[in-house]
Amino acid sequence: MSLLTRRRLLRRAALSATAAGAARTGLAGATAAGIAASATALGGCDSPPERDTDAERDGTLRFPPGFGWGAATSAYQIEGAAKEDGRGESVWDTFSRTPGRTRNGDTxxxxxDHYHRYAQDLDLMRDLGLRSYRFSISWPRIQADGSGRPNQRGLDFYRRLVDGLHERGIAPMATLFHWDLPQALQDDGGWENRDTAERFADYADAVFRALGEQVPVWLTINEPKTVVQNGYLTGHxxxxxxxxxxxxxxxxxxQLAHGxxxxxxxxxxxPGRIGPALNLHPCYPADDSAxxxxxxxxxxxxxxxxYLDSIFKGAYPQDVxxxxxxxxRMAKGVRDGDLKIISSPVDLLAVQYYTPIYVTGGxxxxxxxxxxxxxxxxxYPQGMYDILTRVTxxxxxxxxxxxxNGLPCPDAPGPDGTVDDPNRVTFLRDHFTVAHKAISDGVPLESYHVWSLLDNFEWNEGYEQRWGLIYVDYPSQRRVLKRSAHWYREVIRRNGL
Structure with a gap:
C-alpha cells in the first residue's frame, strides 16, 4: 500500500467521507443490546431517549474510592486574549485567520474568554464537584517565538489557575502541547524540523521548574496522530x-518531543507523574474476509x-x-537512540476515545x-471498553x-433559560457504564475527563459545534450549566451511576 493510498484512506477516515455501512452485523466485540439501542437513538443528537438502565436504578455501579471525575479543555479553544501579556502567534492564529480555513471564518x-474569566470558571468547576481538571498550557504564551527566556506574565497566569484549583480541592492535570505551536517555529519548519523537539523539551523544562511543585500530573503531546493526519495529510x-x-x-x-x-x-x-495523551481508535474488520x-x-x-509501540516497546511497528x-522521510529521520528516548518510562497513559473504525478488504x-x-x-460505547482492555x-x-470523551449537540437555551441536552446524558451514562466494566475486568483506570467543560472553539468547525457541559453565550460570555452538567454533578457526588 503506497503512502499516497494511505493518505487517501486517512482523509476518508478523518472526514467520514464514506458511504453508510450495511446493516449491522455480528461483528467481533459487538456492544450489549441496551447500549446499541441508545447509540441508534443518539444518531444526530436529535431523538433523546429517556431510559434508565437497571444498574443505574439499582445504584450498583460504584467507581473505586477517590476516582478522579473531571473535565477537560485546551488553551487555544477557551482562553482568548490572543494578543495580551506577551503571548506570541501560534499556528492556529495563522490558520484560523486565513480565509476559508475555518467555518464562518471563526478564530x-x-x-x-477564559483568560479573563478563569476565576468564574474555577467556581463552576467547584460547584460541579470536579476532582480533576485537565487543561493545556499555551506554548506561545510562555515563549512567544518558541525559545528563550519564559514570559513571566504567561507563567503567572497558569500559576493563578493552578493555585485556584488547589484552593477549590481540584487536582490540576496539565498538557504541555495541545496543537498551538509557536508560529516562529513553524516558519523554521515546524514539526518537520527535528530541532522543534529539542525546543519543546526546553519549554517543558521551564514550565516544570515554574509550576511543577503544584501540578501532580503532566501530559506531554496531545493526540500526535491528529497533528499528523489532520495537519499534514488532509490539511484541515x-x-x-x-x-x-x-x-x-x-x-x-x-514522539521524540514526548520522550x-x-x-x-x-x-x-x-515531583510529578507524566505520560502521553493518545486518541486511540479501535479498528475492526468490516466483514469476515481475510x-x-x-x-x-x-x-x-x-x-x-x-504511537503505543514506540512509547511502550521502544520500536515502531514493522508492518507500518x-x-x-x-x-x-520517517525512516531516514530516525536516529540511533531515538527510540530509547521515546520509550523513556512513563507513569500513566491518557486515552482519548471518540469513535471506532471499520476497515474493508481494500x-x-x-x-x-x-x-x-x-x-x-x-x-459506539463498546469501543471504549475494547480499546482500554486491549491497551492493558x-x-x-x-x-x-x-x-x-464527549459529544457535540445542537444546544440552545429554552424559554426558561435552561439548556436541555438529554442525549449527552445518555452518551456519557453509556460510556461511564463500559468504563466501569473495564475497571471490573482489570483495567487500571483512575480518572475520567469529559470533553469538554465549556463550549469552545472547535478547531476548523469554529463555534458551530457545542461539546461543553456548560453552555457559553459567546456575545455575552454568560455561562449556563446544561442538564448534563447537573447530571454529572450527581454522578460525581455518588461516585457512580
Missing part, C-alpha cells in the same frame, strides 16, 4: 499541509501501534515501516453506527486516565 482570538487543521512525505516524519518528531519532555521532568527533580482482517491490522498500525518504505472504511453532529464520530492486555498495567 480563537476571544473564544470563551493547522498548519494546513497536504504533504504525505512529511506527515510521518512529523509523527516521529512528535525528551519525559526526560526533562526526571532531570528537573520536580482481506479485511489484513487491512485492519495495518490500519491499526497507523492509528494506534505507531514496511508500508512507508525504507526511503520514507483498506477503505465504512460506517457501522450512527454519527453525532461531528460526522467523523460514530457512537498488550502493554501491561500502566495506569490509565481518560482525558477526552
Amino acid at each position: 480563537g482570538d476571544v473564544a470563551a 487543521h493547522a498548519p494546513g499541509h497536504t504533504d504525505e512525505a512529511a506527515a510521518y516524519l512529523v509523527a516521529h518528531h512528535l 525528551l519532555a519525559v526526560q526533562a521532568l526526571r532531570a528537573s527533580g520536580v 482481506e479485511a482482517a489484513a487491512a485492519t491490522t495495518l490500519y491499526d498500525g497507523y492509528e494506534n501501534r505507531l 515501516l514496511a508500508d512507508l518504505g525504507a526511503d520514507s 483498506g477503505g472504511t465504512v460506517r457501522r453506527w450512527p454519527t453525532s453532529e461531528a460526522d467523523w464520530q460514530q457512537i 492486555r498488550d502493554y501491561g498495567r500502566v495506569p490509565i486516565t481518560i482525558t477526552e
